[in-house]
Amino acid sequence: DIQMTQSPSSLSASVGDRVTITCRASQGIRNNLGWYQQKPGKAPKRLIYAASSLQSGVPSRFSGSGSGTEFTLTISSLQPEDFATYYCLQHNSYPLTFGGGTKVEIK
Amino acid sequence: EVQLVQSGVEVKKPGESLKISCKGSGYRFTSDWIGWVRQMPGKGLEWMGLINPGDSDTRYSPSFQGQVTVSVDKSITTAYLLWNSLKASDTAIYYCARYDCTGGSCSFDFWGQGTLVTVSS
Numbered sequence: 666d667i668q669m670t671q672s673p674s675s676l677s678a679s680v681g682d683r684v685t686i687t688c689r690a691s692q693g694i695r696n697n698l699g700w701y702q703q704k705p706g707k708a709p710k711r712l713i714y715a716a717s718s719l720q721s722g723v724p725s726r727f728s729g730s731g732s733g734t735e736f737t738l739t740i741s742s743l744q745p746e747d748f749a750t751y752y753c754l755q756h757n758s759y760p761l762t763f764g765g766g767t768k769v770e771i772k
Numbered sequence: 773e774v775q776l777v778q779s780g781v782e783v784k785k786p787g788e789s790l791k792i793s794c795k796g797s798g799y800r801f802t803s804d805w806i807g808w809v810r811q812m813p814g815k816g817l818e819w820m821g822l823i824n825p826g827d828s829d830t831r832y833s834p835s836f837q838g839q840v841t842v843s844v845d846k847s848i849t850t851a852y853l854l855w856n857s858l859k860a861s862d863t864a865i866y867y868c869a870r871y872d873c874t875g876g877s878c879s880f881d882f883w884g885q886g887t888l889v890t891v892s893s
Contacts, residue, residue, distance in 0.1 A: 697877060697878070699879035701880075703817075706867075708867055708884065708885055708886050709817065709869075709878060709883055710883070711879060711881070714872075714877060714879040714881070715801050715875070715877035718877075752816065752817050754879065754880070755803065756877075756879060759831055759833075760833040760834060760835070761819040761822075762819065763816060763817045763819065765816050766817070
């Protein structure tokens with residue numbers, strides 16, 4: 666199974682900050698990775714697919730990069746509505762595996 | 773508009789069986805796989821399995837193989853997640869999601885609202 670190691674597990678940041686979240690795969694997954702945002706009591710929402718493609722309707726302050734084993738999700742200027750938990754998901758091979766999540770909290 | 777609407781809250785006892793549902797609308801239901809994802813209280817997301825509504829082909833996570841069954845009735849555009857004998861550790865929110873593979877890269881693009889399952893004696 667491919668392990669997805671996501672870091673940090675939590676972070677505190679202020680509105681306007683640049684935030685970077687990383688996922689490392691235990692083996693190469695090409696660009697077969699997506700990023701999801703989940704707010705309390707809500708279903709996850711896709712932000713990024715194919716490692717760097719922005720989901721339609723998602724603000725351009727979100728971006729994804731990486732290929733192979735290292736991937737990043739960047740929020741260029743954190744907004745109040747971005748406080749949530751973020752997950753990566755690899756779909757290169759079965760079983761599909763999520764990262765452990767990153768909780769972004771208000772400083 | 774693509775929608776996945778899941779069945780409501782369930783409260784069950786250990787050993788009971790359960791089937792929860794996920795009804796798709798607003799797209800060609802047989803064109804995309806449907807996946808199921810578990811979220812235990814206060815925990816992260818875990819992929820459970822996938823089903824192809826067109827031919828009922830399935831894929832399971834080893835962690836859930838033999839513990840649950842995914843099925844589909846394409847005539848009513850509905851996918852199901854079934855347990856034969858629930859355990860307290862099955863208490864969780866269960867999400868269905870459409871597994872979109874447009875352009876050769878797949879991901880879960882639309883999600884149901886989640887079904888809370890509580891198993892307690």
